[in-house]
Amino acid sequence: MEYKEFSVEDYKNILDLIGDNDRVLYGENISEDYSRDELGSVRVMPNVVVQALSAEEVSKVMKYAYNNNIPVTPRGSGTGLVGAAVPIKAGIVIDLSKMNKILELDEENLTLTVEPGVLLMEIGKYVEEFDLFYPPDPGEKTATIGGNISTNAGGMRAVKYGVTRDYVRGLEVVLPNGEIINIGGKVVKNSSGYALKDLIVGSEGTLGIVTKAVLRLLPLPKKAISLLIPFDTLDNAIETVPKIIKSKSIPTAIEFMQRAAIVAAEEFLKKPFPDNSSDAYLLLTFDGNSKEEIERTYEGVANICLESGALDVFISDTEERQEAIWSARGAFLEAIKALTTEMDEVDVVVPRNKVAEFVKFTHEVEESQDIRIKSFGHAGDGNLHIYILRDELNSEEWNNKLNNVMEILYKKSRELNGQVSGEHGIGFAKKPFLNESLPKESIEIMKGIKLAFDPKNILNPGKVCQ
Amino acid sequence: MEYKEFSVEDYKNILDLIGDNDRVLYGENISEDYSRDELGSVRVMPNVVVQALSAEEVSKVMKYAYNNNIPVTPRGSGTGLVGAAVPIKAGIVIDLSKMNKILELDEENLTLTVEPGVLLMEIGKYVEEFDLFYPPDPGEKTATIGGNISTNAGGMRAVKYGVTRDYVRGLEVVLPNGEIINIGGKVVKNSSGYALKDLIVGSEGTLGIVTKAVLRLLPLPKKAISLLIPFDTLDNAIETVPKIIKSKSIPTAIEFMQRAAIVAAEEFLKKPFPDNSSDAYLLLTFDGNSKEEIERTYEGVANICLESGALDVFISDTEERQEAIWSARGAFLEAIKALTTEMDEVDVVVPRNKVAEFVKFTHEVEESQDIRIKSFGHAGDGNLHIYILRDELNSEEWNNKLNNVMEILYKKSRELNGQVSGEHGIGFAKKPFLNESLPKESIEIMKGIKLAFDPKNILNPGKVCQ
CATH class of the missing domain: 3.30.70.2190 (Alpha-Beta Plaits)
Structure with missing residues (x-):
C-alpha cells in the first residue's frame, strides 16, 4: 500500500486538531531523538511529532491519519532496543510521554489505573507508599508503562511473579481507525470472547495505541x-x-x-x-x-x-x-555500551535448563567469529541478554559479522526450543529472525491479525510480522 | 458460506483416513451425548464423530474437512455450560477425550506436557506425587484440560494463583487447514510476535484444536x-x-x-x-x-x-x-440442578467490590420476575455463578422469562463494569449478550481474528463472535 506524501498542509491540519503549537513539532523543530530508539542502528526522521495529552487527541490524529493514509508510530520514552518506536515509513510520531498521570489507586480491587507515559520507576515508588507492589521489574526503569505493555516486558522478578501481561487487567486503546475502545477492566477473570487484552500486550504498538491501563497490584512483601x-x-x-x-x-x-x-x-x-x-x-x-x-x-x-x-x-x-x-x-x-563503539543485542529465551548450554555456546562463537560478546541475564527464567560489540570494525565488516553472529545465535536458540525474544520484542530489527523461527503458518496468522486491527496498515507499519 | 452436505461417501473417506471402525461413529452409532453439553439447552446431532488418538489424526480429518467444506466441532468431556462443544452446523465432531496421556513431567523446567483429553483431576493427582502443584481449580474436576484451556477456566484459586491462561506455556495446535503448529514451549517469557498462545487459550475451539499443552507447575504448598x-x-x-x-x-x-x-x-x-x-x-x-x-x-x-x-x-x-x-x-x-426441572446460568464477572451489589440485585430480580434464582461463586475474584430455575414453567413461559432475566442481569453487569463471562465462555448460548456487552469494534476485530485463523469458517462455526 502506498502512503500519502506528507505535506505542510497535513502539518497544518494536525496542528488545527491539537491547537497547541508547542506540542506539534514539524521540520527543524523535531529533535533527532525521535528518529531512533536506545540502540540507534535504525534511524528515520518522522514528518511530524504530536505530543499527545489525551486519548481524544490520539484519536483525532489517528482518524486524520486513517482518512489520509499517513503512517503513525507511537512512542514512549524511546528506551526500546529493536527499533519498534522508529518511524521507518516517516509520517506521524505520536509521543505519549506527556500522558503521564497516575489516575486511580483502587485498594478494594488492588488496581492502579495509569496513563501510558508514566515511568516504571514512578509506579513502583507510588504504590509502595500504600504497601502495595507492582511486580514487573525490567532493568530499564525510565521506560514508560506503555512501552512495557507494548513489549510485554519481563524483568528480574519473572521467576516468581511473571511478566507485564500478567499484571494488565484492562486497557483503553485507540484503534488504527481512531475509535477508542475499552478492553477488560478491573475484573480478575475474563472469558468473554477472544483475548484482545492479551493480544494488545506485546504487540509493539502495531495493533492499537494504549492510552490507559488498569494494572493489577499485589500486597508488598514485607x-x-x-x-x-x-x-x-x-x-x-x-x-x-x-x-x-x-x-x-x-x-x-x-x-x-x-x-x-x-x-x-x-x-x-x-x-x-x-x-x-x-x-x-x-x-x-x-x-x-x-x-x-x-x-x-x-x-x-x-x-x-x-x-x-x-x-x-x-x-x-x-x-x-x-x-x-x-x-x-x-x-x-549502559556499562557494556560504554566499553565499545557500537553494539547490538540478542534477547533469546530458552528453557531454563538450557541456559548453561547457550551461554557456553556464545563463548565458542566469540572465539570462532573473533568478536567480543558480553552476556548477562535472567538465569531463572531462561532469558539472556547477549551483546555483540563492534569495537574497531568498519561499517561493512561490522554489518557482515553482526548478521552472521546473529544467525548463528538464533539458530542455536531454535535448536534448544527457544524463542527469538524473551522481553525486548521484535520491532524492526528482529523481523528476519522471527520469520526464520516461527512456522510460516504462524506468521501468516499474525499478518491476518494485523489486518483485522489495521486494514490500511497505517499503525507502526513494517514492524513485527510485516 | 454454504457447507457441503455430509454424505455416506464423506463418512467412508474419513473412516479410510482413520482406519479404525470403532473410533469413527456414524448415524445410529452416535450417542445422543454428542449432540449436547452439560446444560443441554442447545442440541444438534453431528453427522460423524471421530475419536482421535493423535494430532496426526486430527490433522488428517481437519484437512479433509477443509478441502470439502465440512464444519468440525472439537469436544472434550462435554462439561461445558454454553454449548461451545455442540455441533450446531452438524458435520464432524472430533472427540479428543481418548487423547488422554500425560506425556512428560520436566522437574528442571517445572512443566507438565499433556494431551488435551487428560482430566483436570488426573493432573492434580499426578503432580502432587512429585510435590508439585497445578493451581487452576475449577469446580468441575471431570473436565478435560483441553476444555479448560478452551474456556480459560478459572476456578476457586484464581484469587491467589490466576487462571488457566497463566499456566499454559506452550501449545500444539491443529489449524483449520489441518497444519500442525507449535506455539510457545517451555520458555518462561516470550515476546516473539503476537500472543498466539494467549489467543488460543479461551477461544473455545474456534481458532484451532489443541492437541498438546505444556503446563506450568509450581511447588506444592506444604x-x-x-x-x-x-x-x-x-x-x-x-x-x-x-x-x-x-x-x-x-x-x-x-x-x-x-x-x-x-x-x-x-x-x-x-x-x-x-x-x-x-x-x-x-x-x-x-x-x-x-x-x-x-x-x-x-x-x-x-x-x-x-x-x-x-x-x-x-x-x-x-x-x-x-x-x-x-x-x-x-x-x-449438580445439587442446584437436582432442585428443578431445568436451569440456565449466568457466569458474570464484576470488580470485586461490586459482588455484594450484584448479588443483592439478583434477589430483587428473583422477586420482581417471580422466578427462583440461586447463586454461589467466587467472591474473591468477582466471578458469580447464578442459576435461573425453570421449575414448573411451560416451554414458552420459560424461554421468555429466562431471556428477560438474562437481559436484566447482563445489563446490570455492564453497569458495574463487569464482563459477560468470568470462566465458562460464550460458546453459542451467550453470543447475544457478548454482542450487547462489547463495543462493535471489538466484535469486528474478533471476527477478523477468526478469519485470520479460519478463512473458510469451518472450525466450530457459529460460536463466540459469529
Whole structure:
C-alpha cells in the first residue's frame, strides 16, 4: 500500500486538531531523538511529532491519519532496543510521554489505573507508599508503562511473579481507525470472547495505541533478602539454576553475571561492587512476609549452591546493600555500551535448563567469529541478554559479522526450543529472525491479525510480522 | 458460506483416513451425548464423530474437512455450560477425550506436557506425587484440560494463583487447514510476535484444536487451612470481601455460599456440612509452607470477619475436614440442578467490590420476575455463578422469562463494569449478550481474528463472535 506524501498542509491540519503549537513539532523543530530508539542502528526522521495529552487527541490524529493514509508510530520514552518506536515509513510520531498521570489507586480491587507515559520507576515508588507492589521489574526503569505493555516486558522478578501481561487487567486503546475502545477492566477473570487484552500486550504498538491501563497490584512483601554467590566458573554457576528450580524453592529473581560485566558496571557507576574476585556470580532475591520464612527458603538454596561449587554466599539483608548490588545489575547494559563503539543485542529465551548450554555456546562463537560478546541475564527464567560489540570494525565488516553472529545465535536458540525474544520484542530489527523461527503458518496468522486491527496498515507499519 | 452436505461417501473417506471402525461413529452409532453439553439447552446431532488418538489424526480429518467444506466441532468431556462443544452446523465432531496421556513431567523446567483429553483431576493427582502443584481449580474436576484451556477456566484459586491462561506455556495446535503448529514451549517469557498462545487459550475451539499443552507447575504448598465463616446475612458476608482484599492478605480462595445451596448439596451428597445454621457463609482457604505463616495470615482475616458481623469462625486444618467442605462446594452445580426441572446460568464477572451489589440485585430480580434464582461463586475474584430455575414453567413461559432475566442481569453487569463471562465462555448460548456487552469494534476485530485463523469458517462455526 502506498502512503500519502506528507505535506505542510497535513502539518497544518494536525496542528488545527491539537491547537497547541508547542506540542506539534514539524521540520527543524523535531529533535533527532525521535528518529531512533536506545540502540540507534535504525534511524528515520518522522514528518511530524504530536505530543499527545489525551486519548481524544490520539484519536483525532489517528482518524486524520486513517482518512489520509499517513503512517503513525507511537512512542514512549524511546528506551526500546529493536527499533519498534522508529518511524521507518516517516509520517506521524505520536509521543505519549506527556500522558503521564497516575489516575486511580483502587485498594478494594488492588488496581492502579495509569496513563501510558508514566515511568516504571514512578509506579513502583507510588504504590509502595500504600504497601502495595507492582511486580514487573525490567532493568530499564525510565521506560514508560506503555512501552512495557507494548513489549510485554519481563524483568528480574519473572521467576516468581511473571511478566507485564500478567499484571494488565484492562486497557483503553485507540484503534488504527481512531475509535477508542475499552478492553477488560478491573475484573480478575475474563472469558468473554477472544483475548484482545492479551493480544494488545506485546504487540509493539502495531495493533492499537494504549492510552490507559488498569494494572493489577499485589500486597508488598514485607521483606526481601539478596544472595550474591560467587562461582569459579560461569558453567558451574548457571548449571546450579535447574537444581534450584527443582528444589521447589521460588526465588523472586535469579540473575547470572560475569566479572567483566561487574567491572564495567563498577567503572560506569564509579562504585565498588561487594565482590569482584570471582569469574561468575549468581544473584538471587527472596521475598516474603517474615525473616524466618525467607531464611527457611534461602538456606536450602545456599546449600545447593555450595554443594555445586559456590565459593561463598554473601547475604544482603539491608536495603542499602541490596541497592548497591541491584543498581550495578541495572547498569550492565549502559556499562557494556560504554566499553565499545557500537553494539547490538540478542534477547533469546530458552528453557531454563538450557541456559548453561547457550551461554557456553556464545563463548565458542566469540572465539570462532573473533568478536567480543558480553552476556548477562535472567538465569531463572531462561532469558539472556547477549551483546555483540563492534569495537574497531568498519561499517561493512561490522554489518557482515553482526548478521552472521546473529544467525548463528538464533539458530542455536531454535535448536534448544527457544524463542527469538524473551522481553525486548521484535520491532524492526528482529523481523528476519522471527520469520526464520516461527512456522510460516504462524506468521501468516499474525499478518491476518494485523489486518483485522489495521486494514490500511497505517499503525507502526513494517514492524513485527510485516 | 454454504457447507457441503455430509454424505455416506464423506463418512467412508474419513473412516479410510482413520482406519479404525470403532473410533469413527456414524448415524445410529452416535450417542445422543454428542449432540449436547452439560446444560443441554442447545442440541444438534453431528453427522460423524471421530475419536482421535493423535494430532496426526486430527490433522488428517481437519484437512479433509477443509478441502470439502465440512464444519468440525472439537469436544472434550462435554462439561461445558454454553454449548461451545455442540455441533450446531452438524458435520464432524472430533472427540479428543481418548487423547488422554500425560506425556512428560520436566522437574528442571517445572512443566507438565499433556494431551488435551487428560482430566483436570488426573493432573492434580499426578503432580502432587512429585510435590508439585497445578493451581487452576475449577469446580468441575471431570473436565478435560483441553476444555479448560478452551474456556480459560478459572476456578476457586484464581484469587491467589490466576487462571488457566497463566499456566499454559506452550501449545500444539491443529489449524483449520489441518497444519500442525507449535506455539510457545517451555520458555518462561516470550515476546516473539503476537500472543498466539494467549489467543488460543479461551477461544473455545474456534481458532484451532489443541492437541498438546505444556503446563506450568509450581511447588506444592506444604499446608492449607480452610475457614468456614457464618454470617447472619449474605450482604454482611460479601461486603467483608473487599475489606479482606484491602487488608493485604492473600487467601487462596474466597467463596460465598447461602444456606439453600448448602442444604441442596447435603441432600445431593447425602453428607452433612459442618454447619448449616446460618443464612450465609464465606469459605476461605489459605496455603503456604508452614502452619505459622498461614496462621499469621488467617488470624488477621478472621478478625476482619468478626468485626464485620461474622457469627463464628470454623477452622479446618485436617485434610478430611477440608475435603468435606470443598466437596460440598464442588457439588453445588449438580445439587442446584437436582432442585428443578431445568436451569440456565449466568457466569458474570464484576470488580470485586461490586459482588455484594450484584448479588443483592439478583434477589430483587428473583422477586420482581417471580422466578427462583440461586447463586454461589467466587467472591474473591468477582466471578458469580447464578442459576435461573425453570421449575414448573411451560416451554414458552420459560424461554421468555429466562431471556428477560438474562437481559436484566447482563445489563446490570455492564453497569458495574463487569464482563459477560468470568470462566465458562460464550460458546453459542451467550453470543447475544457478548454482542450487547462489547463495543462493535471489538466484535469486528474478533471476527477478523477468526478469519485470520479460519478463512473458510469451518472450525466450530457459529460460536463466540459469529
